[in-house]
Amino acid sequence: MTAKDTALDYPLALLRHLRGILQALGDAEQIEDDSHALFLERYDELQxxxxxxxxxxxxxxxxxxxxIFQRYPQIAHLVPRDLLWFFAGDCLHYMPDEEIALYQRLDERRFEAEANDEPFDWQHEKQWLLEQAQGTPH
Structure with missing residues:
Protein backbone atom coordinates (compact mmCIF):
# COMPACT_ATOMS: atom_id res chain seq x y z
CA MET A 1 0.00 0.00 0.00
CA THR A 2 1.41 3.37 -0.99
CA ALA A 3 1.10 6.64 0.89
CA LYS A 4 -1.31 7.78 -1.84
CA ASP A 5 -3.56 4.79 -1.12
CA THR A 6 -3.51 5.49 2.60
CA ALA A 7 -4.35 9.17 2.11
CA LEU A 8 -7.34 8.24 -0.04
CA ASP A 9 -8.77 5.55 2.25
CA TYR A 10 -10.78 7.99 4.35
CA PRO A 11 -12.34 10.03 1.50
CA LEU A 12 -13.12 6.80 -0.36
CA ALA A 13 -14.85 5.43 2.74
CA LEU A 14 -16.88 8.64 3.00
CA LEU A 15 -17.80 8.39 -0.68
CA ARG A 16 -18.94 4.78 -0.18
CA HIS A 17 -21.06 5.87 2.80
CA LEU A 18 -22.64 8.68 0.78
CA ARG A 19 -23.20 6.26 -2.11
CA GLY A 20 -25.25 4.09 0.25
CA ILE A 21 -27.40 7.07 1.16
CA LEU A 22 -27.91 7.93 -2.50
CA GLN A 23 -28.80 4.31 -3.28
CA ALA A 24 -31.34 4.23 -0.45
CA LEU A 25 -32.88 7.43 -1.78
CA GLY A 26 -33.37 5.78 -5.15
CA ASP A 27 -34.66 2.57 -3.59
CA ALA A 28 -37.28 4.59 -1.71
CA GLU A 29 -38.45 5.86 -5.12
CA GLN A 30 -38.29 9.46 -3.97
CA ILE A 31 -36.61 10.56 -7.19
CA GLU A 32 -36.74 10.11 -10.94
CA ASP A 33 -35.16 6.72 -11.76
CA ASP A 34 -33.42 7.40 -15.08
CA SER A 35 -31.78 10.59 -13.96
CA HIS A 36 -30.78 9.10 -10.62
CA ALA A 37 -29.32 5.97 -12.20
CA LEU A 38 -27.16 8.09 -14.50
CA PHE A 39 -26.03 10.17 -11.54
CA LEU A 40 -25.04 7.03 -9.64
CA GLU A 41 -23.04 5.84 -12.65
CA ARG A 42 -21.09 9.11 -12.68
CA TYR A 43 -20.67 8.85 -8.91
CA ASP A 44 -19.20 5.37 -9.29
CA GLU A 45 -16.86 6.73 -11.98
CA LEU A 46 -15.67 9.32 -9.47
CA GLN A 47 -14.75 6.62 -6.97
CA ILE A 68 -26.00 16.44 -4.54
CA PHE A 69 -26.88 19.71 -2.82
CA GLN A 70 -28.81 20.86 -5.88
CA ARG A 71 -30.49 17.59 -6.89
CA TYR A 72 -31.08 16.06 -3.47
CA PRO A 73 -31.53 18.86 -0.93
CA GLN A 74 -33.35 16.44 1.37
CA ILE A 75 -30.03 14.65 2.08
CA ALA A 76 -27.70 17.67 1.98
CA HIS A 77 -27.27 17.51 5.75
CA LEU A 78 -25.97 13.93 5.37
CA VAL A 79 -23.07 14.87 3.08
CA PRO A 80 -19.89 14.39 5.14
CA ARG A 81 -18.28 17.76 5.75
CA ASP A 82 -14.84 16.20 5.23
CA LEU A 83 -15.80 15.53 1.60
CA LEU A 84 -16.61 19.20 1.07
CA TRP A 85 -13.16 20.10 2.35
CA PHE A 86 -11.45 17.27 0.45
CA PHE A 87 -12.86 18.29 -2.93
CA ALA A 88 -12.74 22.04 -2.07
CA GLY A 89 -13.42 24.47 -4.92
CA ASP A 90 -17.15 25.06 -5.34
CA CYS A 91 -17.88 22.64 -2.48
CA LEU A 92 -16.63 25.28 -0.05
CA HIS A 93 -19.70 27.40 -0.86
CA TYR A 94 -21.66 24.93 1.27
CA MET A 95 -19.46 25.52 4.33
CA PRO A 96 -19.76 28.51 6.67
CA ASP A 97 -16.64 30.62 7.28
CA GLU A 98 -16.19 29.23 10.81
CA GLU A 99 -16.13 25.68 9.48
CA ILE A 100 -13.63 26.59 6.76
CA ALA A 101 -11.41 28.16 9.43
CA LEU A 102 -11.60 24.95 11.47
CA TYR A 103 -10.53 22.85 8.47
CA GLN A 104 -7.72 25.28 7.69
CA ARG A 105 -6.39 24.84 11.24
CA LEU A 106 -6.76 21.09 10.87
CA ASP A 107 -4.72 21.13 7.66
CA GLU A 108 -2.06 23.31 9.30
CA ARG A 109 -1.76 20.80 12.15
CA ARG A 110 -1.53 17.95 9.63
CA PHE A 111 1.20 19.69 7.62
CA GLU A 112 3.12 20.44 10.80
CA ALA A 113 2.91 16.81 11.92
CA GLU A 114 4.06 15.59 8.49
CA ALA A 115 6.98 18.05 8.49
CA ASN A 116 8.07 16.68 11.87
CA ASP A 117 7.52 13.04 10.85
CA GLU A 118 4.89 12.74 13.57
CA PRO A 119 1.75 10.62 13.29
CA PHE A 120 -1.47 12.47 12.57
CA ASP A 121 -4.98 11.21 13.34
CA TRP A 122 -7.43 13.34 11.35
CA GLN A 123 -10.48 12.34 13.40
CA HIS A 124 -8.78 12.83 16.76
CA GLU A 125 -7.36 16.22 15.78
CA LYS A 126 -10.69 17.33 14.33
CA GLN A 127 -12.47 16.40 17.56
CA TRP A 128 -9.80 18.19 19.60
CA LEU A 129 -10.15 21.36 17.51
CA LEU A 130 -13.95 21.24 17.80
CA GLU A 131 -13.66 20.94 21.56
CA GLN A 132 -11.22 23.86 21.64
CA ALA A 133 -13.59 25.97 19.57
CA GLN A 134 -16.45 25.17 21.95
CA GLY A 135 -14.31 25.76 25.03
CA THR A 136 -14.68 22.14 26.14
CA PRO A 137 -11.76 20.83 28.22
CA HIS A 138 -9.85 18.02 26.54
Whole structure:
Protein backbone atom coordinates (compact mmCIF):
# COMPACT_ATOMS: atom_id res chain seq x y z
CA MET A 1 0.00 0.00 0.00
CA THR A 2 1.41 3.37 -0.99
CA ALA A 3 1.10 6.64 0.89
CA LYS A 4 -1.31 7.78 -1.84
CA ASP A 5 -3.56 4.79 -1.12
CA THR A 6 -3.51 5.49 2.60
CA ALA A 7 -4.35 9.17 2.11
CA LEU A 8 -7.34 8.24 -0.04
CA ASP A 9 -8.77 5.55 2.25
CA TYR A 10 -10.78 7.99 4.35
CA PRO A 11 -12.34 10.03 1.50
CA LEU A 12 -13.12 6.80 -0.36
CA ALA A 13 -14.85 5.43 2.74
CA LEU A 14 -16.88 8.64 3.00
CA LEU A 15 -17.80 8.39 -0.68
CA ARG A 16 -18.94 4.78 -0.18
CA HIS A 17 -21.06 5.87 2.80
CA LEU A 18 -22.64 8.68 0.78
CA ARG A 19 -23.20 6.26 -2.11
CA GLY A 20 -25.25 4.09 0.25
CA ILE A 21 -27.40 7.07 1.16
CA LEU A 22 -27.91 7.93 -2.50
CA GLN A 23 -28.80 4.31 -3.28
CA ALA A 24 -31.34 4.23 -0.45
CA LEU A 25 -32.88 7.43 -1.78
CA GLY A 26 -33.37 5.78 -5.15
CA ASP A 27 -34.66 2.57 -3.59
CA ALA A 28 -37.28 4.59 -1.71
CA GLU A 29 -38.45 5.86 -5.12
CA GLN A 30 -38.29 9.46 -3.97
CA ILE A 31 -36.61 10.56 -7.19
CA GLU A 32 -36.74 10.11 -10.94
CA ASP A 33 -35.16 6.72 -11.76
CA ASP A 34 -33.42 7.40 -15.08
CA SER A 35 -31.78 10.59 -13.96
CA HIS A 36 -30.78 9.10 -10.62
CA ALA A 37 -29.32 5.97 -12.20
CA LEU A 38 -27.16 8.09 -14.50
CA PHE A 39 -26.03 10.17 -11.54
CA LEU A 40 -25.04 7.03 -9.64
CA GLU A 41 -23.04 5.84 -12.65
CA ARG A 42 -21.09 9.11 -12.68
CA TYR A 43 -20.67 8.85 -8.91
CA ASP A 44 -19.20 5.37 -9.29
CA GLU A 45 -16.86 6.73 -11.98
CA LEU A 46 -15.67 9.32 -9.47
CA GLN A 47 -14.75 6.62 -6.97
CA UNK A 48 -12.74 4.74 -9.61
CA UNK A 49 -11.12 7.90 -10.97
CA UNK A 50 -10.15 9.00 -7.46
CA UNK A 51 -8.21 5.77 -6.98
CA UNK A 52 -6.44 6.12 -10.33
CA UNK A 53 -6.04 9.89 -10.80
CA UNK A 54 -6.62 11.69 -7.49
CA UNK A 55 -5.62 15.12 -8.78
CA UNK A 56 -7.68 15.10 -11.98
CA UNK A 57 -10.69 13.63 -10.17
CA UNK A 58 -10.99 16.75 -8.01
CA UNK A 59 -13.10 18.58 -10.59
CA UNK A 60 -15.50 15.68 -11.05
CA UNK A 61 -15.73 15.37 -7.27
CA UNK A 62 -16.56 19.06 -6.90
CA UNK A 63 -19.18 18.81 -9.61
CA UNK A 64 -20.90 15.73 -8.19
CA UNK A 65 -20.84 16.82 -4.56
CA UNK A 66 -22.32 20.20 -5.54
CA UNK A 67 -24.96 18.41 -7.61
CA ILE A 68 -26.00 16.44 -4.54
CA PHE A 69 -26.88 19.71 -2.82
CA GLN A 70 -28.81 20.86 -5.88
CA ARG A 71 -30.49 17.59 -6.89
CA TYR A 72 -31.08 16.06 -3.47
CA PRO A 73 -31.53 18.86 -0.93
CA GLN A 74 -33.35 16.44 1.37
CA ILE A 75 -30.03 14.65 2.08
CA ALA A 76 -27.70 17.67 1.98
CA HIS A 77 -27.27 17.51 5.75
CA LEU A 78 -25.97 13.93 5.37
CA VAL A 79 -23.07 14.87 3.08
CA PRO A 80 -19.89 14.39 5.14
CA ARG A 81 -18.28 17.76 5.75
CA ASP A 82 -14.84 16.20 5.23
CA LEU A 83 -15.80 15.53 1.60
CA LEU A 84 -16.61 19.20 1.07
CA TRP A 85 -13.16 20.10 2.35
CA PHE A 86 -11.45 17.27 0.45
CA PHE A 87 -12.86 18.29 -2.93
CA ALA A 88 -12.74 22.04 -2.07
CA GLY A 89 -13.42 24.47 -4.92
CA ASP A 90 -17.15 25.06 -5.34
CA CYS A 91 -17.88 22.64 -2.48
CA LEU A 92 -16.63 25.28 -0.05
CA HIS A 93 -19.70 27.40 -0.86
CA TYR A 94 -21.66 24.93 1.27
CA MET A 95 -19.46 25.52 4.33
CA PRO A 96 -19.76 28.51 6.67
CA ASP A 97 -16.64 30.62 7.28
CA GLU A 98 -16.19 29.23 10.81
CA GLU A 99 -16.13 25.68 9.48
CA ILE A 100 -13.63 26.59 6.76
CA ALA A 101 -11.41 28.16 9.43
CA LEU A 102 -11.60 24.95 11.47
CA TYR A 103 -10.53 22.85 8.47
CA GLN A 104 -7.72 25.28 7.69
CA ARG A 105 -6.39 24.84 11.24
CA LEU A 106 -6.76 21.09 10.87
CA ASP A 107 -4.72 21.13 7.66
CA GLU A 108 -2.06 23.31 9.30
CA ARG A 109 -1.76 20.80 12.15
CA ARG A 110 -1.53 17.95 9.63
CA PHE A 111 1.20 19.69 7.62
CA GLU A 112 3.12 20.44 10.80
CA ALA A 113 2.91 16.81 11.92
CA GLU A 114 4.06 15.59 8.49
CA ALA A 115 6.98 18.05 8.49
CA ASN A 116 8.07 16.68 11.87
CA ASP A 117 7.52 13.04 10.85
CA GLU A 118 4.89 12.74 13.57
CA PRO A 119 1.75 10.62 13.29
CA PHE A 120 -1.47 12.47 12.57
CA ASP A 121 -4.98 11.21 13.34
CA TRP A 122 -7.43 13.34 11.35
CA GLN A 123 -10.48 12.34 13.40
CA HIS A 124 -8.78 12.83 16.76
CA GLU A 125 -7.36 16.22 15.78
CA LYS A 126 -10.69 17.33 14.33
CA GLN A 127 -12.47 16.40 17.56
CA TRP A 128 -9.80 18.19 19.60
CA LEU A 129 -10.15 21.36 17.51
CA LEU A 130 -13.95 21.24 17.80
CA GLU A 131 -13.66 20.94 21.56
CA GLN A 132 -11.22 23.86 21.64
CA ALA A 133 -13.59 25.97 19.57
CA GLN A 134 -16.45 25.17 21.95
CA GLY A 135 -14.31 25.76 25.03
CA THR A 136 -14.68 22.14 26.14
CA PRO A 137 -11.76 20.83 28.22
CA HIS A 138 -9.85 18.02 26.54
Missing amino acids: EQLREEPVTSQYLGQELICQ
